[in-house]
Amino acid sequence: MPLAEVESVSRKTHTMKPAPLPPEFAALQGQVHYVQQASRTEFSSNCPKCGGEPHPNGELPDRFRMFLNGRNGKIVGWCRRCSFLWFADMGDNFEPPTSEELEQWRKKQEETEGARLRSAQMALDNLKDNRIWEQYHKMLDDRARQYWRGRGIPDAYQNYWALGWDHQRDAATIPLFGPAWEPLNVKLRLMDASKGRYRYLLSGQSAPMFLCDPDMLLENHVIAVEGELKAATSYVVLDDPKACIVGLPGLSASQSIVDTLAKADRVTLVLDPGSDVRNGNGWSAAGKLVSVIGRDKCRLLIPNAKIDDALLAAKLDKYAVRRLLGQAVAL
Helix, strand or coil: HHHHHHHHHHHHHHHEECCCHHHHHHHECCEEEECCCCCEEEEEEEEECCEEECCCCCCCCCCEECCCCCHHHHHEEEECCCCCCHHHHHHHHCHHHHHHHHHHHHHHHHHHHHHHHHHHHHHHHHHHHHCHHHHHHHHHHHHHHEEEEECCCCCHHHHCCCCCEEEECCCEEEEEEEEHEEEEEEEEEHHHHHHHHHEECCCCCCCCEECCCCCCCCCEEEEEEECCCEEEEHHHHHHHCEEEEEEEECCCCCCCHHHHHCCCCEEEECCCCCCCCECCCEEEHHHHHHHHHCCEEEECCCCCCCCHHHHHHHCCCHHHEHHHHHHCCCC
16 A cells, blocks of 8 residues: 555544534443544444543544444444443333344454454554654654754654654654554654644554564563653763663553563653643542552552653753663662
8 A cells, every 4th residue: 555545545534523422322421432433323432331441642542433323223332342332222112133143243243343354454454564763764854853853863863763654634643653663553743733643544453562673572671751852851861781771651550561561570651741640539540550550569650741851951961861761769
C-alpha cells in the first residue's frame, strides 16, 4: 500500500467525533460514556457493566456496541469484552431471547470482531511490507531536522530511530518498534494540537512502548519514562549504552506493557508532574501504575517539571541526570 493510501486510511480512522447518545438508548443515560457513531445504525461506548476508559493512544473505548437494527430488528446493545447484552424493551414483560437466538447473535458478533482483527492485521502487514516509517524518515528536510534538534535529538539519533516527518499533516513521526526492531506502529505528533496532539498511523492496535534500544532485553533495571520524546531525550543526555530506557505511551499502560515491566528486576518510573495527585477513590495515577507493576521493584521519580523540559532548559549533563534518577524513591 503506497504511503498516500496509508495516510488516507489513517485520516478516516481518526476523524470520529463524540456523538450524542441515541434516543433509543436513553435508558442508559449516565451509564455509558464516550459515545461514538460507527455507522448509520451502530454506535459504540464504554460498557455499562464492565466499564472502559480511553486507551493510552487517545482512542475512546468502544467495547459496548449499540445497534439500532439488532436482534430480530430490535434495539440491542452488546459488549464484546464481557458479553453483556441489553435490549431496549427490557422490563417486567421482557421476554428473554432463546439460547438459539443468543448463539446466532454471538456468532454474528464474533464474525464482525474477527473481520476487525483481520483488517488491523492487514494494516500492520502493509506497514511492515512497505516500510512506511522509512518513507517518513526520507521526508526530513531542514525544518524537520531543526525541530528534532530543538527537542534535544541530534541528527545521528534521528537517523538511528528513523524519526521522520509527515508534511501533509505537518506532524513529526515516531516509529515504534518491538524487540529486535519489529515494526509495531508509527506515532504522529501534530504541530497543530487543536484536534489533539498525538495520534497513531494505525488504529485498532495496542499502544506499544518506545524502546530506546530495541536490541536490549527488558530484564534488569528498566527506566520507564512517561512519553516517547521524554524517553528519547533522556537517553540522549544520559549517554549510557547500558541504560535501558523506554517511553510509556501514557499512565494507563496496557496489560502487555505491565506484564513486560513486571518481569524486570527493577523499574524506575519517571512521570510527569501531577501524576501523584489522588482521585476521589484515594488513588493517584502513579500509585496505580506502581501497584500493577509491583511495589517491591518500583522506584518513582516525579520532577517539578517534565523531564525533557528540565533537561533542555537547565542544559543538564549526564552526571546531573544520573543524580536526578538517583532521587527516585520507593512507595
